[in-house]
Amino acid sequence: MKNYKIAVIAGDGIGKEVTDEGIKVLQAIEKLDNRMAFSFEYFPWGCEYYKKTGKVMDVDGLDKLKEFDAIYLGAVGAPDVPDHISLRDLLIKIRQGFDQYVNLRPVKLLQGAPCPLIGKKENDINMTVVRENSEGEYAGTGDWLYKDKPQEVVLQTSVFSRMGTERIIRYAYELARKEHKSITSISKGNALNYSMVFWDKIFAEVGKEYPDVKQYSYLVDAAAMFFVKDPARFEVVVTSNLFGDILTDLGAAIAGGMGLAAGANINPEKKFPSMFEPIHGSAPDIAGRGIANPMAAICSIAQLLEFFGEKTWSDKIIAAIEKVLVDKKVLPADFAGTAATKEVGSEIRRQLRII
Numbered sequence: 001m002k003n004y005k006i007a008v009i010a011g012d013g014i015g016k017e018v019t020d021e022g023i024k025v026l027q028a029i030e031k032l033d034n035r036m037a038f039s040f041e042y043f044p045w046g047c048e049y050y051k052k053t054g055k056v057m058d059v060d061g062l063d064k065l066k067e068f069d070a071i072y073l074g075a076v077g078a079p080d081v082p083d084h085i086s087l088r089d090l091l092i093k094i095r096q097g098f099d100q101y102v103n104l105r106p107v108k109l110l111q112g113a114p115c116p117l118i119g120k121k122e123n124d125i126n127m128t129v130v131r132e133n134s135e136g137e138y139a140g141t142g143d144w145l146y147k148d149k150p151q152e153v154v155l156q157t158s159v160f161s162r163m164g165t166e167r168i169i170r171y172a173y174e175l176a177r178k179e180h181k182s183i184t185s186i187s188k189g190n191a192l193n194y195s196m197v198f199w200d201k202i203f204a205e206v207g208k209e210y211p212d213v214k215q216y217s218y219l220v221d222a223a224a225m226f227f228v229k230d231p232a233r234f235e236v237v238v239t240s241n242l243f244g245d246i247l248t249d250l251g252a253a254i255a256g257g258m259g260l261a262a263g264a265n266i267n268p269e270k271k272f273p274s275m276f277e278p279i280h281g282s283a284p285d286i287a288g289r290g291i292a293n294p295m296a297a298i299c300s301i302a303q304l305l306e307f308f309g310e311k312t313w314s315d316k317i318i319a320a321i322e323k324v325l326v327d328k329k330v331l332p333a334d335f336a337g338t339a340a341t342k343e344v345g346s347e348i349r350r351q352l353r354i355i
């Protein structure tokens, strides 16, 4: 029997409400499949922790997390803590510290999910965005000169290393080859004359090793337009940290909204734990009311199981969510329903048991 050790960082706001439902899905699977068991250790980090201790995460946080098979994260952020503190001192620390250089975000219109694009069906929106997650525009390098003086200057420097660029592009090519899909690189070589020209060069270079994979390259502005007008042209997408961040929110919007969108931060070599999270934030406006939609957090559990090699259970979770969406009897408030977070979670588990 395989025993998976999961570190849970529920975080702030609705983070705990939604991760509770994801954990219950794993506990339900454990009862249905005696090959697997899960143990959970909870870490109280986030903005509330910061307000009490002055730290978003313990100084030795990465040491504490490194022995786990995976990290399950809810959301961090609070209105009275600057967002760059929670983002940099927790999320980015974990992503960079554990070399989680792949951010994998499925953009898939599930059956029964609300789609704002008229006439689009499940087959029209089914892509995987592979976002560079360790450097690029979010490398955090730069300077703030002459701060608060009339001549002040800020520099925000993007970092594109050959190793970092090559490995993310290669990861996406491998995925496209494995899934018999096309690959699309999204960049901006016409305006960013160093970083993105370099990106395009590496995409073409690595592409020579994958003659069996259909290859396309788009400027980010055109890609944003086609995400809305013709999303079917995208299958596996590879892009930089900033462009991926923005495009995946657009992807979430066309594929049912933030209530369904999940993202995995992967260290493909498995030298460090990977981290799975819904892409929504802590939603302070609805936190504590028990009405948050837990589907995105449960979709992250599907990604976590797929990463563990449990593709069948991963597919079953998605099928259970689709059944709930199609039935329309137990829907959360953001899908025009009246069901509480716990009721939605319980209905997904009920469907999982009968699928």
Ligand SMILES: NC(=O)c1ccc[n+]([C@@H]2O[C@H](COP(=O)([O-])OP(=O)(O)OC[C@H]3O[C@@H](n4cnc5c(N)ncnc54)[C@H](O)[C@@H]3O)[C@@H](O)[C@H]2O)c1
Pocket: 014, 018, 074, 075, 076, 077, 078, 079, 083, 091, 258, 259, 277, 278, 279, 280, 281, 282, 283, 284, 285, 286, 291, 292, 293, 294, 296, 334
């Ligand atoms: N990965 C993360 O931890 C993460 C991601 C994004 C934002 N944040 C943080 O979260 C805080 C709030 O950010 P925001 O308001 O821009 O984004 P948000 O995603 O928290 O909320 C945006 C809107 O979507 C709604 N919403 C989000 N998730 C929902 C869910 N599961 N069910 C129902 N409705 C949901 C909210 O009620 C809100 O109206 C900020 O501090 C931000 O920095 C954290």
